[in-house]
Amino acid sequence: MKVLVLGAGVVGVATAYYLWKNGHEVTVVDRQAGPGMETSFGNAGGICPSFAGPWAAPGMISRVLKLSLQSDSPIRFAPRPDPRQIAWVLQWMRNCTAQRFRANKLCMQRVAHYSYRCLREVLAQAPIHDFDFHAGGVLQLFRTRAELQLGRLSAQAVGESGVPWRLLDADQLAAVEPALVHGLAQIAGALHMPADASGDSHKFAGQLAAHLAQHGVSFRYATRIDALEQEKGAISRVHTAYGAMQADAYVVALGSYAPLLLAPLGLKLPVYPLKGYSVTLPVTDPGQVPTLSVMDEHNKVMISRLGNRLRAAGMAELAGYGLALDPARKDLLLRVVRSWFPEGLDWEHVSFWAGLRPMTPDGPPILGKARWSNLFLNSGHGSNGWTQACGTAKIVSDLVCGRTPEIDMQGLTVQRFGG
Numbered sequence: 001m002k003v004l005v006l007g008a009g010v011v012g013v014a015t016a017y018y019l020w021k022n023g024h025e026v027t028v029v030d031r032q033a034g035p036g037m038e039t040s041f042g043n044a045g046g047i048c049p050s051f052a053g054p055w056a057a058p059g060m061i062s063r064v065l066k067l068s069l070q071s072d073s074p075i076r077f078a079p080r081p082d083p084r085q086i087a088w089v090l091q092w093m094r095n096c097t098a099q100r101f102r103a104n105k106l107c108m109q110r111v112a113h114y115s116y117r118c119l120r121e122v123l124a125q126a127p128i129h130d131f132d133f134h135a136g137g138v139l140q141l142f143r144t145r146a147e148l149q150l151g152r153l154s155a156q157a158v159g160e161s162g163v164p165w166r167l168l169d170a171d172q173l174a175a176v177e178p179a180l181v182h183g184l185a186q187i188a189g190a191l192h193m194p195a196d197a198s199g200d201s202h203k204f205a206g207q208l209a210a211h212l213a214q215h216g217v218s219f220r221y222a223t224r225i226d227a228l229e230q231e232k233g234a235i236s237r238v239h240t241a242y243g244a245m246q247a248d249a250y251v252v253a254l255g256s257y258a259p260l261l262l263a264p265l266g267l268k269l270p271v272y273p274l275k276g277y278s279v280t281l282p283v284t285d286p287g288q289v290p291t292l293s294v295m296d297e298h299n300k301v302m303i304s305r306l307g308n309r310l311r312a313a314g315m316a317e318l319a320g321y322g323l324a325l326d327p328a329r330k331d332l333l334l335r336v337v338r339s340w341f342p343e344g345l346d347w348e349h350v351s352f353w354a355g356l357r358p359m360t361p362d363g364p365p366i367l368g369k370a371r372w373s374n375l376f377l378n379s380g381h382g383s384n385g386w387t388q389a390c391g392t393a394k395i396v397s398d399l400v401c402g403r404t405p406e407i408d409m410q411g412l413t414v415q416r417f418g419g
């Protein structure tokens with residue numbers, strides 16, 4: 001079967017991999033000059049099934065409102081006269097109950113743990129050796145007792161389904177990650193999630209795409225997709241800047257942009273961009289920077305060692321599709337990094353980036369068939385898209401092949417939004 005994958009982010013490339021493995025003739029189309037150049041480019045690098053969970057949580061509405069009023073807050077909500085933003089926010093608020101949170105968290109955990117197994121499968125099968133992968137786990141750092149208590153409750157909840165975790169005091173933390181020595185005084189406690197990992201999703205997508213290209217998968221870069229055309233309940237062609245393209249099946253892996261191309265067909269996909277920032281610094285002294293990823297829970301900033309670089313990423317702005325870098329947020333990111341790791345980094349050569357997390361209002365991604373017989377969705381991965389990429393790719397590829405996915409699809413399809 002001929003399959004067109006729309007989007008060459010980490011999700012689109014992983015989907016192309018599983019489709020190719022299943023014997024399909026695959027073409028991937030993207031407007032960028034190469035794979036993983038948009039949201040998959042500069043994220044925090046965390047492969048964190050242990051704490052995959054929704055932003056819609058009890059207490060979040062007041063927290064977001066309170067934080068939005070602070071000048072150096074990591075969260076900003078900029079209301080716009082945009083019906084899509086308003087509808088998304090209302091749906092998000094409805095998901096902030098304890099009951100919805102629990103259901104959404106379990107669903108995201110299911111996908112994320114499955115996805116890590118799929119990533120391992122891809123690594124065992126394809127020659128992808130250099131994406132700064134590190135499998136030693138992730139540390140969650142808490143600055144206050146209240147934050148520590150919340151973190152412990154969340155760890156206990158995922159621990160019930162077999163996810164390993166360990167509570168560390170300052171001395172134990174220094175033994176696990178000696179580079180944290182400068183920051184120990186700020187810590188109320190930490191959690192070690194040993195089953196998590198980190199790696200560079202841009203490098204991963206690039207190497208996987210190169211491997212696929214060598215084996216007959218076609219990549220059309222620098223090709224803007226303008227519209228999808230429907231005919232008799234199916235997608236008949238895709239219009240691009242270089243003319244129309246046709247296939248037997250189409251997979252939409254366009255991240256935050258999926259709703260813009262689906263709206264003209266009459267499908268309102270509740271995926272809205274949540275802007276985040278990252279800063280990447282060259283490492284000058286490896287002994288002074290961490291090998292494990294650390295999550296500063298107070299500032300919601302994750303810091304990952306990616307080979308000879310250190311990356312810190314976080315911030316959340318619900319403010320449309322703009323990618324401008326706010327100087328106050330850049331400063332905040334640098335301050336957070338400096339507070340933990342003041343030495344061993346080249347502060348003269350920092351590089352900033354912003355990307356748009358494709359957020360669903362409830363948290364889980366949107367996977368599988370939409371209302372057309374040959375259109376499949378793989379979008380809405382939010383802040384966990386790298387963690388969930390390989391699993392959601394395998395699920396969607398199974399569905400394209402007419403097979404039942406290996407995990408339960410409850411809460412993962414567009415039908416939960418009435419689509």
Ligand SMILES: Cc1cc2nc3c(=O)[nH]c(=O)nc-3n(C[C@H](O)[C@H](O)[C@H](O)COP(=O)(O)OP(=O)(O)OC[C@H]3O[C@@H](n4cnc5c(N)ncnc54)[C@H](O)[C@@H]3O)c2cc1C
Pocket residue numbers: 006007008009010011012029030031032035036037038039040041042043044045046047048201223224225226253254255256257274275276277278302313314315354355356357358378379380381382383384385386387388
């Ligand atoms: C600051 C930040 C930190 C993050 N940290 C983590 C983390 O630690 N762990 C984690 O798991 N996730 C993290 N994420 C989330 C993760 O990066 C995303 O969920 C993931 O990259 C989404 O992948 P995607 O392939 O769906 O989207 P994208 O990577 O955005 O890919 C979509 C592709 O579609 C293409 N496209 C869009 N419109 C068109 C068009 N009209 N024509 C042609 N091509 C088009 C784009 O060029 C792009 O290549 C983070 C995100 C941010 C912003």
